[in-house]
Amino acid sequence: MNDYLLKGATLSDGRTxxxxxxxxxxxxxxxxxxxxxxxxxxxxGATVIDADGLLALPGLVDLHTHLREPGFEGSxxxxxxxxxxxxxxFTAVNAMANSSPVADTAGxxxxxxxxxxxxxYVTVRPIGAVSQGLKGTHLSEIGAxxxxxxxVRVFSDDGLCVADPLLMRRALEYIKxxxxxxAQHAQEPRLTEGAQMNEGELSATLGLGGWPAVAEEAIxxxxxxxxxxxxxxxxxxxxxxxxxxEVVRWAKSRGFEVTAEVTPxxxxxxxxxxxxxxxxxxxxxxxxxxxxxxxxxxxxxxxTIDIVATDHAPHTxxxxxxxxxxxxxxxxxxxxxxxxxxKTMVDTGLLDWAGVERVLSAAPxxxxxxxxxxxxxxxxxxxxxxxxxxxxxxxxxxDDLAGKSTNSPYLERELPGRVVATFHxxxxxxxxxxxxxxxxxxxxxxxxxxxx
Amino acid sequence: MKHLxxxxxxxxxxxxxxxxxSEDMAAVxxxxxxxxxxxxGITVVNLFFEDSTRTRISFEAAAKRLSADVINFSAKGxxxxxxxSLKDTAQTLAAMGADGIVIRHPASGAPRVLATSGWVDAxxxxxxxxxxxxxxxxxxxxxxxxxxxxxxxxxxxxxDGVKVMIVGDVLHSRVARSNAxxxxxxxxxxxxxxxxxxxxNGVAAFDADVFYDFDEALARVKPxxxxxxxIQQERMNDAFFPNGRExxxxxxxxxxxxxxxxxxxxxxxxxxxNRGLEISDEAADSPRSTVLEQVTNGVSVRxxxxxxxxxxxxxx
Numbered sequence: 057m058n059d060y061l062l063k064g065a066t067l068s069d070g071r072t073x074x075x076x077x078x079x080x081x082x083x084x085x086x087x088x089x090x091x092x093x094x095x096x097x098x099x100x101g102a103t104v105i106d107a108d109g110l111l112a113l114p115g116l117v118d119l120h121t122h123l124r125e126p127g128f129e130g131s132x133x134x135x136x137x138x139x140x141x142x143x144x145x146f147t148a149v150n151a152m153a154n155s156s157p158v159a160d161t162a163g164x165x166x167x168x169x170x171x172x173x174x175x176x177y178v179t180v181r182p183i184g185a186v187s188q189g190l191k192g193t194h195l196s197e198i199g200a201x202x203x204x205x206x207x208v209r210v211f212s213d214d215g216l217c218v219a220d221p222l223l224m225r226r227a228l229e230y231i232k233x234x235x236x237x238x239a240q241h242a243q244e245p246r247l248t249e250g251a252q253m254n255e256g257e258l259s260a261t262l263g264l265g266g267w268p269a270v271a272e273e274a275i276x277x278x279x280x281x282x283x284x285x286x287x288x289x290x291x292x293x294x295x296x297x298x299x300x301x302e303v304v305r306w307a308k309s310r311g312f313e314v315t316a317e318v319t320p321x322x323x324x325x326x327x328x329x330x331x332x333x334x335x336x337x338x339x340x341x342x343x344x345x346x347x348x349x350x351x352x353x354x355x356x357x358x359x360t361i362d363i364v365a366t367d368h369a370p371h372t373x374x375x376x377x378x379x380x381x382x383x384x385x386x387x388x389x390x391x392x393x394x395x396x397x398x399k400t401m402v403d404t405g406l407l408d409w410a411g412v413e414r415v416l417s418a419a420p421x422x423x424x425x426x427x428x429x430x431x432x433x434x435x436x437x438x439x440x441x442x443x444x445x446x447x448x449x450x451x452x453x454x455d456d457l458a459g460k461s462t463n464s465p466y467l468e469r470e471l472p473g474r475v476v477a478t479f480h481x482x483x484x485x486x487x488x489x490x491x492x493x494x495x496x497x498x499x500x501x502x503x504x505x506x507x508x
Numbered sequence: 509m510k511h512l513x514x515x516x517x518x519x520x521x522x523x524x525x526x527x528x529x530s531e532d533m534a535a536v537x538x539x540x541x542x543x544x545x546x547x548x549g550i551t552v553v554n555l556f557f558e559d560s561t562r563t564r565i566s567f568e569a570a571a572k573r574l575s576a577d578v579i580n581f582s583a584k585g586x587x588x589x590x591x592x593s594l595k596d597t598a599q600t601l602a603a604m605g606a607d608g609i610v611i612r613h614p615a616s617g618a619p620r621v622l623a624t625s626g627w628v629d630a631x632x633x634x635x636x637x638x639x640x641x642x643x644x645x646x647x648x649x650x651x652x653x654x655x656x657x658x659x660x661x662x663x664x665x666x667x668d669g670v671k672v673m674i675v676g677d678v679l680h681s682r683v684a685r686s687n688a689x690x691x692x693x694x695x696x697x698x699x700x701x702x703x704x705x706x707x708x709n710g711v712a713a714f715d716a717d718v719f720y721d722f723d724e725a726l727a728r729v730k731p732x733x734x735x736x737x738x739i740q741q742e743r744m745n746d747a748f749f750p751n752g753r754e755x756x757x758x759x760x761x762x763x764x765x766x767x768x769x770x771x772x773x774x775x776x777x778x779x780x781x782n783r784g785l786e787i788s789d790e791a792a793d794s795p796r797s798t799v800l801e802q803v804t805n806g807v808s809v810r811x812x813x814x815x816x817x818x819x820x821x822x823x824x
Contacts (some may be wrong), residue, residue: 134728252616260708261516263640263685268709332624333617377625378593381615381638 057483057500059091059099065443067108067433068409075112076102077439077503079482088439088482088504105487107443110476113413115147115178117420117429117441118390119239119317120214120293120365123149123180125171126164127156132370132460134168135494137390138177140368140459142485142492143440144390145475148179148421148429149368153190153208155216160185160196160238162204169206175494176501177485181426184208186227190216193226202234209425212239214293215340217275219245224279228288237423241277242300243341247271252381254342256329262331264380267342269297276300280307280314283340290424292316294367296341298351305360315423317365318352320389320396325349325465335376335383336465339369346492356415359404363420367395370461391457395471396443400445403472409446439482445474457490509816511623511632515643520666523650523693525662526639526812528663529755530651533811536573540721547576553606557583557596562779563635566803567610570810576818579606594618595627608818609633616640618706630798631817641682641824645778646686648809650694652798653733656774668695671729675701675722675759676737677748677784679708684737687715701725703759705748705805705813722759726768734769735776736761756785763790774798 057079059215066072074097079088094364118141124132128234132140134151141149152169153159159168165182172180184201190213201208211231218240219222231238248271253259255266276292280303295301295316307314321339326346329337337343353359369386376383389396397416401407407415413432421430431437450456452466478486483500486494509522518526530773536544552571554564561579564580571578581601598609608631611619616638623632636642654662657670672691678684678700691698698716700707711718719725726734739755749755755761761775766788775797792799 255709257713258711260710261685261713263638263682265639266709333620335621374593377595379613379618379621380614382594 057503059102060479060484061097061099061104061481062107062112062441062443063104064114065110067112068092068413075107075433075441077441077479079439087195090433090435090437090439091437093433104402105443109447111408111409111444111446112433113442113444114396114417114431114437115429115478115480116145116416117148117424117426118146118366118368118393119150119210119363119420121149121390121423122154122370122386123151123168124370125155126167131372131375134171134180135175137368137370138172138175138180138199140388140390140457141490142177142478142480143458143475144392145394145444145478146297146390147440147442147478147480148181148426149390149423150181150210150426151182152214153185153212158193159183159187160183160188162197162200162206165201165206165208166204174498174502176497178455178480179426179429181210181424182206182208183210183212183214183239186211186213186218187223191280192216192218192223194218195223195230197401198230199234202236203417209236210291211236212293214239214241214243217241217243217245221278221282225282225286228283228290229286232286232288237291239293240275241293242272242273242275242279244271247274253330254344256327256345257327258327258330264330269299269344272297272341273299273303276303280304280312283314284310284312289313290315294319294322294341294365295352295361296322296344296348300346300349301355301360305355305419308360314364316360317363318356318361319367320364320393321387321465322352323356323364323400324396330466333380335378336387336463337383338380338383339387340385340399351446353400353404353406356401357411363415363423364393365399365420366390370459371460374502376463386463388459388461390459391451392464392466392471394475395452395473396466398446399471410451410467421429439479441479442475443477445476446472448472449473450474496506510669512643512813512817513620513623513632513634513745514641515686515693518690518693520693523647524664524666526647526809526816527651527654529812529815530647530805531663533815534805534808536811540773543573543575545575546815547571547574550607550640550818551577551605552610552818553601554580555568555575555601555609555611555616555644556581557611558636560636560657560785561611562803563612565807567635567810569807573807574811574814575816579604594622595625598622598628602630608814612636613648614638633709633813633817636682638682640682641686642682642685643690644806644810644813646690647813648802648806649687649776649778650690651809652776652802652805653774655811656708656798657732666694667691670696671699671731672696672733672734672735673699673701673725673731674735674737675737675761677706677743678702678711678737679706680740680743681737687735699725699729699731701759703712703749722765726765728785731773733774733776734761738780739782739786752785760785761787761791763788763807766791766794776802779803
């Protein structure tokens with residue numbers, strides 16, 4: 057592996073600088089890191105990348121990814137999901153636990169982590185299930201997962217809500233003992249029986265079962281109070297309503313240790329798309345009203361919502377090409393996340409690029425305790441960098457996807473920006489907008505094993 | 509008109525055209541040979557993913573009176589119950605030469621998905637989808653109202669100013685939704701009456717007046733038409749209302765409520781009726797009840813819809 061010299065990149069604070077990335081190597085003290093910043097840097101043997109006009113961000117970190125392996129390899133694998141992540145500028149993902157078998161034992165989380173390490177595109181951090189089999193009745197082996205080689209720190213039954221209030225209380229307390237965080241999928245199950253879309257005038261018109269905002273807000277209200285009561289950290293997945301924003305804002309104003317995420321699709325898309333009955337727009341929590349979208353954008357801008365997380369949810373074509381009620385929930389989102397954030401937050405003036413760095417890299421790394429990620433680019437910082445061209449615009453297409461599934465709601469939509477290059481562990485995973493081939497990347501990853 | 513998916517898609521002129529052609533079709537049934545050659549050589553598939561003998565038979569009779577070939581496909585006990593998808597079922601039938609697909613499906617929007625997905629070229633007629641719409645029921649209801657209220661002078665006319673009260677399970681009713689859109693398009697005034705549990709959150713979308721109290725609604729509105737909706741048995745076990753007795757007392761068309769109606773008020777029901785629950789014997793069997801006419805008119809209206817979706821390209 058050789059050094060990379062990124063010439064003339066712009067940092068999120070507006071400074072322009074050359075960036076020299078040095079690779080780590082096995083058996084030596086050298087660690088993949090930013091070796092130098094400055095103007096007119098040169099380094100013999102370094103591969104020079106013209107980064108003039110390109111934004112350099114610390115590699116993006118996703119706290120909410122579905123990699124589908126083990127069990128659902130028809131829609132995604134750790135490898136293909138990692139490629140999708142790299143394509144979107146990510147250098148770390150947190151893999152949700154709803155695989156088959158469920159990630160509720162040390163064995164499964166260690167397997168997922170090992171597959172991620174072998175693929176080598178991103179740091180894969182497994183999320184452990186809160187309850188055995190995601191059934192919401194018994195705690196999973198949280199301690200075993202926390203103490204495993206995977207050292208799990210985020211626990212979630214995502215896809216399902218930890219609905220039982222007593223189990224929720226115990227889980228919050230127990231996870232606290234291992235320094236972890238519980239990421240709650242807030243959905244009151246009884247209030248959402250048969251739910252197919254946001255409840256309101258449109259669901260009345262379309263005859264689809266309503267998913268009322270209160271079913272999310274009531275759980276968030278309960279859980280912020282519970283977390284505060286037991287002194288535990290709580291993270292709220294995919295906040296989708298204006299009312300939820302108000303509850304989180306209130307909890308934060310009281311000093312509760314709560315963090316929250318919003319997905320790119322809830323920042324951009326509204327329920328109106330459901331009137332086509334096109335199952336690409338079926339997602340849980342569902343697309344909401346434009347008032348909700350506005351509130352979510354505002355909350356992300358003012359810090360009420362801490363991060364953007366993709367909820368990348370790949371599904372096979374057959375899981376989506378059917379009637380609405382029969383279709384699977386979810387959309388792929390890794391490859392489009394940064395572009396959607398630019399469109400909804402930066403181009404609207406709500407967030408600057410330092411803010412983007414915060415919500416897509418620094419804060420998710422902190423919440424998920426993902427080491428070696430999310431640090432500002434500086435001498436000695438990890439060699440995890442994304443180069444992004446803010447100036448272009450394109451019609452988003454299948455070619456922009458790098459995972460196994462194509463259930464993107466953005467196909468044929470105009471989106472700004474493009475990830476030009478991604479560096480992970482000092483080597484390139486994306487160059488000239490193209491994902492580097494699997495063999496090259498896994499060879500680099502293997503070479504790093506043993507490096508400190 | 510390639511498909512009929514929703515009454516919300518129909519303009520006033522289109523709706524009146526369907527009703528007028530239905531009049532022509534009704535006239536056919538008075539002929540000695542109750543059959544037209546219009547759809548000879550055309551194959552219509554009744555694709556029913558949900559049991560509905562009445563609707564299926566009505567469509568079958570309509571298609572046969574237009575000389576179409578009819579294939580009935582019922583999902584029960586078929587490949588569908590073995591996991592075959594809507595897409596494969598529809599494509600299989602299209603491969604057998606279906607020109608038109610009449611679809612009944614438990615999932616709202618399934619007919620629109622079938623019509624817009626590009627899976628098949630056939631014309632699609634929605635025969636009831638989930639809790640969404642049942643457009644031919646609304647058309648036959650409007651046809652029945654126009655005949656009763658305007659008689660022979662109804663041709664070419666809408667239902668301007670007619671006050672229609674729809675009573676019962678609006679939340680789950682595709683009949684109520686299709687009627688609300690169509691009646692509004694035709695100039696009628698719609699009132700919903702139901703307990704709040706059986707009205708959709710977001711009922712304002714329908715631009716109908718809403719009452720919870722049936723007696724107050726009758727006194728205030730003095731409807732020209734009272735349309736009673738069927739109460740599904742399973743609703744009673746799901747906390748929508750305490751029990752059938754209380755429902756019948758509060759929202760049933762009892763003999764007393766029937767006798768309190770204005771002289772000219774029609775009583776309608778899409779069938780099948782739960783006598784003693786949403787409608788009493790007196791109401792169902794009274795001369796102002798149109799229940800059987802609705803069934804008869806259903807065939808004429810469905811003939812018109814099949815004609816317009818499947819033969820219009822040839823004859824227009």
